[in-house]
Structures are given as structure tokens and as C-alpha cells.
Amino acid sequence: MVSMSSSITSPRTSLAKFVLCPKSKPFKIMVLGQSGVGKSALVVRFITRRFIGEYDPNLEKIYTFQTVIDNETVYFEILDSAGDPQRCENLESHIKWAEAFILVYSVTDKCSFDECHRLKFLINYNKRRRRLASSVKDSIHETPVVLVGNKVDQTGDRMVTTEEGQRRSKEIGCVCFHEISVRESIEQVYGVFRDARRFWRVGSKYSRGRSESDIQTSALGRPLSRAASDTTDSSTVTATSLCRRWTEFDLEEEQQRDIIRSDSTSSTEAIDEFRARASTDSRLPPRPTRSRHPPTRPLPIPVRRMSVAMRGNSSSTY
Numbered sequence: 593m594v595s596m597s598s599s600i601t602s603p604r605t606s607l608a609k610f611v612l613c614p615k616s617k618p619f620k621i622m623v624l625g626q627s628g629v630g631k632s633a634l635v636v637r638f639i640t641r642r643f644i645g646e647y648d649p650n651l652e653k654i655y656t657f658q659t660v661i662d663n664e665t666v667y668f669e670i671l672d673s674a675g676d677p678q679r680c681e682n683l684e685s686h687i688k689w690a691e692a693f694i695l696v697y698s699v700t701d702k703c704s705f706d707e708c709h710r711l712k713f714l715i716n717y718n719k720r721r722r723r724l725a726s727s728v729k730d731s732i733h734e735t736p737v738v739l740v741g742n743k744v745d746q747t748g749d750r751m752v753t754t755e756e757g758q759r760r761s762k763e764i765g766c767v768c769f770h771e772i773s774v775r776e777s778i779e780q781v782y783g784v785f786r787d788a789r790r791f792w793r794v795g796s797k798y799s800r801g802r803s804e805s806d807i808q809t810s811a812l813g814r815p816l817s818r819a820a821s822d823t824t825d826s827s828t829v830t831a832t833s834l835c836r837r838w839t840e841f842d843l844e845e846e847q848q849r850d851i852i853r854s855d856s857t858s859s860t861e862a863i864d865e866f867r868a869r870a871s872t873d874s875r876l877p878p879r880p881t882r883s884r885h886p887p888t889r890p891l892p893i894p895v896r897r898m899s900v901a902m903r904g905n906s907s908s909t910y
């Protein structure tokens with residue numbers, strides 16, 4: 593159990609609080625995932641910088657917290673959804689409330705990994721319905737979902753590989769993917785919230801009227817990737833086995849590299865295969881016959897233009 597009564601509020605009271613202070617528009621983020629994956633640990637670590645081992649699994653709270661991200665003060669409202677999301681009655685209304693999501697699984701629990709698929713579907717479903725009801729401008733703004741594989745410190749118990757996490761992140765359309773240990777590293781935890789905020793910011797700028805190409809460059813291209821690695825300190829560098837972050841852009845790049853790699857390793861096989869195909873033992877299927885003189889295209893029927901002498905006519909007769 594953790595005592596954070598001063599910063600814990602219900603959605604309604606916290607909103608009322610922020611209405612009184614118009615400058616502090618909160619950034620509403622929801623942490624979702626199966627029970628026991630470390631959602632409360634993640635949120636409390638972000639807020640207090642401490643790892644607290646045990647939490648009441650039935651406490652569903654909104655934490656309000658203020659910090660600086662990219663030189664900007666951000667007022668977080670973090671909803672830590674509690675317990676089993678399959679039994680949570682308010683899940684859909686909570687999803688509608690949030691502006692960004694952190695979808696957590698434990699790398700030591702395959703079920704929690706599979707659950708992310710369902711939860712992402714639920715997010716899409718509820719957000720899409722909401723967008724349809726709102727303006728066209730809002731509909732451009734996708735809600736960012738960051739996929740997080742937690743408990744990488746438990747190396748012996750790992751059931752989900754890094755590659756599976758990367759692939760899943762791309763399949764279900766998350767903006768980026770992190771593997772972290774809430775227990776081991778505050779920097780990794782901070783990186784998750786920072787990216788959620790960054791992607792949300794890019795999306796909201798987009799919906800305020802920036803061109804699509806601008807957004808793609810800054811959200812998935814070099815500038816943002818570089819910005820993320822700017823803050824990479826020694827702990828993040830040495831912890832490549834413990835923590836890595838991938839944007840969709842990075843994944844595509846890695847896939848392309850894989851393709852090149854696989855091409856180069858199988859080059860001799862490819863040559864052999866080519867040679868085999870080049871053999872004329874008449875077992876190859878016949879090529880489709882192509883006529884020497886392809887049928888000429890029918891010429892367009894000439895359009896006859898008729899000039900009508902209007903002289904002497906009154907146009908009003910038409």
C-alpha cells in the first residue's frame with residue numbers, strides 16, 4: 593500500500609481543480625494492463641522515484657503530478673487502472689477520458705502480453721467512436737499508445753522476447769515500444785512517460801493544422817528519434833539488455849536491415865536457384881505467350897465540333 597492522498601483524486605474532483613487554474617491544462621494518461629504486470633509500481637516510481645513493492649490491487653486512482661518534459665512543465669493526471677481489466681466495468685469510460693495510454697505487460701507473463709492485443713482493440717474502438725462524434729479536425733489526431741514490457745530484470749523467467757514485443761507493437765499500432773524494469777531504473781520509467789507526452793504533443797499539433805508531412809518527419813523520423821537519444825545517459829546505454837525504445841520508424845529501419853542481411857547471406861543460394869531455373873530441361877512451365885504485334889488501341893472517335901452562329905439570335909431564347 594502506498595499513501596499518496598494529497599495527489600490522489602477522483603476524475604471529477606481533479607478536473608474541477610484544474611478548471612480553477614486555466615494555465616494548468618492536465619495531460620490525461622491511462623496506464624492499462626493485466627493485473628500484476630506492475631502498473632502501480634510504474635506510476636508510483638514515476639511520481640516518487642521510489643520502487644514500492646506491494647500495492648492494493650483494487651485501488652483505482654488518478655494521480656496528479658507535475659514535472660518538466662522537454663523544457664515544458666507538464667501537469668499529469670495519471671489513471672492507474674486496477675485489477676483485472678476484463679472485469680472492470682468502467683474501463684470504456686476511462687478509455688474515453690484519457691488522451692494517451694501506456695499499455696503494460698510483463699515479459700514474464702505471456703497472458704499479459706496477449707491481453708495487450710484486446711486492450712488496444714478496445715482503445716481503438718472507443719476512441720474511434722468518439723472521433724466520429726467529434727469534429728473532422730479532431731479525427732486526424734490519433735491517440736498515442738506506448739507499449740511497455742516490464743520486469744526485464746527477471747531474466748530467468750522471461751516468456752516474451754524483445755522481438756515479439758517489437759513485432760506486437762507494430763502489429764497493433766503503438767507509437768513506440770519500451771522494455772523496462774520499474775524496479776531497476778527510474779530513467780526507463782521516465783522515458784516511457786516522456787514518449788507518451790511527445791507523441792501526444794506531435795498529434796495535437798497535427799490536429800491544430802500542421803501538414804501531414806511535417807508530422808511524419810517529427811514523429812517517426814530522425815528529429816524525434818534523435819531527441820529521445822539525446823537524453824540517453826550512461827545507464828540507458830549500458831542497459832541495452834534491460835531497456836530499449838523503438839519507434840515505428842526504428843522498427844521499419846531494422847526490418848529493412850534484416851532484409852538486406854538475409855539477402856546477403858543467401859546470395860549463393862539465390863545464384864544456384866537462378867542457375868537451376870536457367871536449365872532448359874523443359875520442365876519449367878511455359879511462359880505466357882505474348883503477341884509480337886500487340887493489338888493497337890482503337891483510336892478515339894473524333895468529336896465533331898459544331899459551331900453555332902449566334903448572330904441574330906437572342907441569347908435569352910435559350
Ligand SMILES: Nc1nc2c(ncn2[C@@H]2O[C@H](COP(=O)(O)OP(=O)(O)OP(=O)(O)O)[C@@H](O)[C@H]2O)c(=O)[nH]1
Nearest residue numbers: 627628629630631632633645649675743773774775
Ligand atoms: N521483479 C520485478 N517486479 C516488479 C516490477 N514491477 C513491479 N513488480 C512487482 O510486481 C507485482 C505487481 O505489481 P503492481 O504494481 O501491484 O501491479 P499492477 O499491474 O498494478 O497490479 P494490479 O493492481 O492488480 O492491477 C508487485 O509485487 C511488484 O513489486 C519489476 O520491474 N521487476
